[in-house]
Amino acid sequence: MKKILFWGLLLFLVLAAVLLIKTASFKSKQILRGEGKRIDFSIDETAVKHLSDAVKINTVSFDDTTVVNQLAFDSFFTFLKTQYVSVFENLEDTIINDRSLLLKWKGKNENLKPIILYAHVDVVPIEETTKSKWTHAPFSGEVADGFIWGRGTLDDKGSLISIFEALNRMQANHFTPARTIYFAFGGDEEVGGTRGAEAIAEYFRKQKTKFEFYIDEGGMVSSGLVPNMKHPVALIGTAEKGYITLELTVNAKGGHSSHPDKETALDILVNAVKKIHDNPEERRAVSTVNEFMNFVGPEMPFPLKTVFANKWLFEPLILNEYEKSAEGQALLRTTSALTILNAGLKENVIPSLVNAKINFRILPDESSAKVQERITQIVNDKRVIITRGEVYEPSHQSATNTIGFTLLQKTCAQVFPDAIVSPFLMLGSTDSKHFQDLTDNTYRFFPVRMDADLLETIHGINERIGVKDYMETIAFYETFIQSAK
Numbered sequence: 001m002k003k004i005l006f007w008g009l010l011l012f013l014v015l016a017a018v019l020l021i022k023t024a025s026f027k028s029k030q031i032l033r034g035e036g037k038r039i040d041f042s043i044d045e046t047a048v049k050h051l052s053d054a055v056k057i058n059t060v061s062f063d064d065t066t067v068v069n070q071l072a073f074d075s076f077f078t079f080l081k082t083q084y085v086s087v088f089e090n091l092e093d094t095i096i097n098d099r100s101l102l103l104k105w106k107g108k109n110e111n112l113k114p115i116i117l118y119a120h121v122d123v124v125p126i127e128e129t130t131k132s133k134w135t136h137a138p139f140s141g142e143v144a145d146g147f148i149w150g151r152g153t154l155d156d157k158g159s160l161i162s163i164f165e166a167l168n169r170m171q172a173n174h175f176t177p178a179r180t181i182y183f184a185f186g187g188d189e190e191v192g193g194t195r196g197a198e199a200i201a202e203y204f205r206k207q208k209t210k211f212e213f214y215i216d217e218g219g220m221v222s223s224g225l226v227p228n229m230k231h232p233v234a235l236i237g238t239a240e241k242g243y244i245t246l247e248l249t250v251n252a253k254g255g256h257s258s259h260p261d262k263e264t265a266l267d268i269l270v271n272a273v274k275k276i277h278d279n280p281e282e283r284r285a286v287s288t289v290n291e292f293m294n295f296v297g298p299e300m301p302f303p304l305k306t307v308f309a310n311k312w313l314f315e316p317l318i319l320n321e322y323e324k325s326a327e328g329q330a331l332l333r334t335t336s337a338l339t340i341l342n343a344g345l346k347e348n349v350i351p352s353l354v355n356a357k358i359n360f361r362i363l364p365d366e367s368s369a370k371v372q373e374r375i376t377q378i379v380n381d382k383r384v385i386i387t388r389g390e391v392y393e394p395s396h397q398s399a400t401n402t403i404g405f406t407l408l409q410k411t412c413a414q415v416f417p418d419a420i421v422s423p424f425l426m427l428g429s430t431d432s433k434h435f436q437d438l439t440d441n442t443y444r445f446f447p448v449r450m451d452a453d454l455l456e457t458i459h460g461i462n463e464r465i466g467v468k469d470y471m472e473t474i475a476f477y478e479t480f481i482q483s484a485k
Helices: 002-026 045-053 071-085 085-090 128-133 158-170 197-207 265-278 288-300 304-309 311-322 327-334 369-378 403-415 431-438 466-482
Strands: 092-096 100-105 114-122 147-149 181-186 214-222 233-240 242-251 336-341 352-361 385-392 422-424 444-449 464-468
Touching: 002 304, 002 311, 002 444, 045 071, 045 147, 045 158, 045 466, 071 085, 071 431, 085 158, 092 197, 092 311, 100 197, 100 431, 114 158, 147 466, 158 181, 158 304, 158 444, 158 466, 181 197, 181 422, 197 214, 197 431, 214 422, 233 288, 233 403, 265 369, 288 304, 288 311, 288 422, 304 311, 311 327, 311 444, 369 385, 403 422, 403 444, 403 466, 431 444, 464 466
Parallel strands: 114 181, 114 214, 214 444, 233 422
Antiparallel strands: 092 100, 100 181, 147 464, 214 233, 233 444, 242 352, 242 385, 336 352
């Protein structure tokens, strides 16, 4: 018995020593550790009015891409050229496919690879049934209660107008960048970006232009969104999940509902959908998620820092914590969501042709083909025809030891000194997918503060940006561009 106690105690001491050694060597990856105080930038009333006016121009993209309010897009570009005269006088501008804009700011050193900053012009429509629920009309651009209200303030005109405000300030100061910088503004990101971002990317392919790095919308300076983190976290997307929609179709005997067969087409379809729902992928931490944990872990309070420093032992506990939220679950597996179900025309008629569409968001270590193969095996029913819809493969993972990420991290340290910085996996889809072959380094980051309440307003009700937050965003872009050497 004494020997058992002795070896048990020895094992405990060795384990404790390993845990403490790993914790001590788990060093911060921050340039600043998030101990600073938020900077109170002065309010630029002209800049506030510019974003307010931009929101009033309803550059909506509809799912039916043949429906386009071209007058709104023309008005938006006229607005930009009117309000930012010096920008258009000093940068080369090109309109692409009527709704997208490309600016080129020639740098001093042509030997340096150019960089590109991207934002999109279009916004999603407003559901008619929700209009009465808005505190201020969705295209009013109202300035009230410390916010600028309206569709696009966060997605993505807040970013776009902030870039123009930063450019305007730098033109006034006669600044010239060290390297050439392109500013691309797509006109149809909300419906896939094929006429906007894809056309812009093709423009660069024809010119054989390659970029040092590319910046798009993405993560934000989040508060309360990373579990157990007391500091705001500037989340920089270094990879993006893929996207595939699978359509399940069943064609079987229909007829009168008074004498149904044992299985109808709808029964077969519902059973297939339930199988998919009941058989999710096994959870796992892909490399991007592991890197995220390596950045946030050292900033966690003790004993959580020890937990993150010893993922080899505590990873199940960490994954359990992240699985408590829908966003956390989406970081750990390829997800599926039933989004469309078509069946039936009359309550007493059994439909013969039924179909469902299921949208999958694919982890970077998987492919759309693997997803389809897995789903086919799960359904295991030849009566269910599975076809592919829209597909975007997962992005490659961009490194964090690069010029672009380091510049983002340094700028965050200057403008958001109370925050820490971390790479993370983007769950949604951005126009960055169209530029994957033009650079090895793609980063998705909108430098604005965000909490859970504001996050829900993106594509939702009462979308708005804080006036003080907007000032930080402008300062970020100005600092970032001036430091891009």
